[in-house]
Amino acid sequence: MREVKIRPESPNDILTIQTVNTAAFGQPNEAQLVNKLRENATHFIPELSLVALMNNEIVGHILLTTNKIVDATGNEVESLSLAPMAVAPFLQKKGIGSQLVQHAIEKAKQLGYHSIIVLGHEKYYPKFGFKPASTFGIKAPFEVPDDVFMALELTTDALKNVAGMVHYPHEFMEV
Template sequence: RASGAVILSLVAVLDGQIVGHILFSPVTVRDGDQQWTAVGLGPMAVLPAFQNQGVGSALIRHALDHLQKAGLEVVFVLGHPQYYPRFGFKPSKPYGIEWEVNVPEDVFMVLELRENALAGKRGIVQYHPLFNGV
């Protein structure tokens, strides 16, 4: 946390056992000599014995609500294209926004926590340097 690489970290606890975790970190979106900041979701993990029971969904919903109430506007995720859209995530490329790493278009997604938060914004997303090479 002291590195500034964590914006939000939550755990799911069941009967005193941590069964899931989600982390959000700051990202920078660069467009030429301009830049703006947003949030990146990941990693998220749920113990195998507790998967497909709503733990991950609950973590995501609770975290997104917290981020929205904190005034954050845009969240990016690199993730499964059949999972994250249920939370409102959409491919980022149609918005003119891509990740700095070449990945299939449908796996890098964005969510506006405030309506029209992406209006007039575009660029290349860079995660916090501590995530380089992960």
């Protein structure tokens, strides 16, 4: 396997990121989501839109944006949403996605974030420390199996006293 480099996206990467997301998911919804989230200055964090490169070609992308976990009394705690994460189909299952996830987790920690929420494969994300969000009393705003809606604490006990419903940026509901 050739060396993979990971860096934040640049404006010149946008079309290639669209292409990678569309190819990885077999349809354009995730690419459209990335484009819409990029335009939302409240939730988009440029340092957490990362690309994976092999031979200076973008072969993967991961995006973390902010969300809120809101409890029954309206108290809010900021968290991150991991979505989407895409790798070019011909390079899937070669560790590029894992490198993107690990790099994104480390970068989120460096930037001072405390937790990440993901709706993803129940056998993939636990290897990075994700647990069912219900373990923390955190719920999705839509029907979803418990084992695919997960949370990760980036700092010790970050979700210990946090419970409630995840409020995603409105762009998630538009695609």
